[in-house]
Amino acid sequence: MIKFENVSKVYPNGFKGLKNVSLEIEQGEFVAIIGLSGAGKSTLIRTINRVHDISEGTLSVDGVDVSTLKGKSLRQFRRGIGMIFQSFNLVTRTTVIRNVLTSNIPDLPFWRVVLGMYPESHKVAALEALDKVGILDKAYVRVDQLSGGQQQRVALARTLAQQPKIMLADEPVAALDPVTARQVMDDFRRINKELNISVLINIHHVDLALEYADRVIGVRAGEIVYDGPSSEVTQAVLDQIYAGQAIDTMEEAHELVR
Numbered sequence: 001m002i003k004f005e006n007v008s009k010v011y012p013n014g015f016k017g018l019k020n021v022s023l024e025i026e027q028g029e030f031v032a033i034i035g036l037s038g039a040g041k042s043t044l045i046r047t048i049n050r051v052h053d054i055s056e057g058t059l060s061v062d063g064v065d066v067s068t069l070k071g072k073s074l075r076q077f078r079r080g081i082g083m084i085f086q087s088f089n090l091v092t093r094t095t096v097i098r099n100v101l102t103s104n105i106p107d108l109p110f111w112r113v114v115l116g117m118y119p120e121s122h123k124v125a126a127l128e129a130l131d132k133v134g135i136l137d138k139a140y141v142r143v144d145q146l147s148g149g150q151q152q153r154v155a156l157a158r159t160l161a162q163q164p165k166i167m168l169a170d171e172p173v174a175a176l177d178p179v180t181a182r183q184v185m186d187d188f189r190r191i192n193k194e195l196n197i198s199v200l201i202n203i204h205h206v207d208l209a210l211e212y213a214d215r216v217i218g219v220r221a222g223e224i225v226y227d228g229p230s231s232e233v234t235q236a237v238l239d240q241i242y243a244g245q246a247i248d249t250m251e252e253a254h255e256l257v258r
Helices: 041-046 071-079 096-107 110-115 120-132 148-160 178-195 206-212 235-241 250-256
Strands: 002-010 016-025 030-034 056-061 081-085 166-170 198-202 215-220 223-229
Touching: 016 041, 016 056, 016 223, 030 041, 030 178, 030 206, 041 166, 041 198, 041 215, 071 081, 081 148, 096 120, 096 148, 120 148, 148 178, 166 178, 178 198, 178 206, 215 235, 223 235
Parallel strands: 030 198, 030 215, 081 166, 166 198
Antiparallel strands: 002 016, 002 056, 215 223
């Protein structure tokens, strides 16, 4: 379980990224976080793996107070949390499988990393992860020869190879065309259901959030203004999340956050 208790985040410049946030996320939930740019969506998910430290309150994962972790214990904690980025964060001049294998670097002696000598078990796990996202046939292809959607699937496979309990995704489909975005969201949903991995996605596409997520969290100016089933998101809820701006269609909601 991920538990926020009166969590606030204030940046060095005084900007309040989160304001007194309290919520709980159970293992295996698929949660979409929506709201305007700058509302605090990225801050919310990045406090979970301590990319950002909180300023006040308590944030715990499976009963462990995240703010107390240091050094090796923090590194081990982060191994259980996968992170997917909009920009993929891949080494494009090498092969797909080498990118997936980098998920194991923290567990290997330095000399193995330098020489690229990964244990056979790691290679098998990498291939299995690629198979789960449907690009096993691309294992020995250079990343720069892949489409954007395929590259995001490589990033997803790299995260799966960590065997995480939680997967955080920061705008994972923002750079993809609509058809490819749905294919990647299909992967997230399948992984969530089949492997019981908690998935938290910060997403601008309101229609995808409502279609794929079981639960939607609406953030406005660092505060939670909606938290409930995606099936119960109404026009009034969207008006509240998007600062009361008039939204007649989902397309207009998209325009607000571009």
